[in-house]
Amino acid sequence: MSNQFLDQITQRRTIYAIGKNVNQTPEHLTDLIQTAIKQSPSSFNSQSSRAVILFNGESEKFWNLVAEKLKSYAKDEENASKTAAKMASFAAGIGTVLFFEDMDxxxxxxxxFPSYAENFPIWAEHSTAIAQFAVWTALHTDGIGASLQHYNPIVDEQVHAEWDIPASWNLRAQLAFGSIEGEAKAKGFMDDAARFKVFQ
Incomplete structure (x- = not known):
């Protein structure tokens, strides 16, 4: 089966080896990211997803904040060194998208809509997941590699203070992106029979 959209999401992969060797301008990438989020569906068209787009030094600043916070979690020097190297690999990219949901x-x-009250936080998680996937795929189609990370909530306080983030914005994920400097790992799939049921 040939389908352009399926081809793109099939090719999209987690890329850990990223760099700053990109041809696109920050303005182009900002427009791409914003458009992907704006066109992502949300429950009741709530448009609850928010994003902070960090480039170059600002992106490095974020990953330095994470690295500093993680020092207190390191069990020993070897563990601390591995963690620092991992954060440096994310900082090596051209930018990072911080994904939030506006809880207001x-x-x-x-x-x-009180009858649906308990579902709206769940649906907000759906909204941010769709936005994350849309941005990740859009970057891929532009030849940009990325990996999705989750270092919230350990840096939430620092992020809100550093970039003057509204208190109602809840940090959900971080997408580090940049030039592709290494191949993605092979991706395995479980058996379809264990995952899907089809009735006709």
Missing amino acids: VVKGLQEQ
Whole structure:
């Protein structure tokens, strides 16, 4: 079966080896990221997803904050060294997208539609996941490698202070991106029979 969209998501992979050797300008990449998020669906068209796009030194600053915070979790010097190297690999890219969900929007929907109140936080998670996937795939189609990380909530306080983030924005994920400097690992798949049921 030939399908352009399926071809793109099939080729998209987690790329850990990233660099700053990109031809696209920050303006181009910003437009790409913003468009991908704006066109991502959300429950009740709530548009609850938010993003902070960090380039170059600002992206490095974020990963330095994470590295500093993780020092307190290191069990020994070897573990600390590995963690520092991992954070440096993310900082080596051209940028990072910080994905948030605006909980004021979620609370507003809960008040407006009380019968669905318990579902809106769940649906907000769906919204951010779709936005993350859309951005990741859009970057891939532009020849940019990326990996999705989750160092929230350990750096939430520092992030909110450093970039003046509204208190209602809840950090959900971080996408480090840049030039592709190494191949992705092979991806295995479980048997379809264990994953899908089809009735006709």
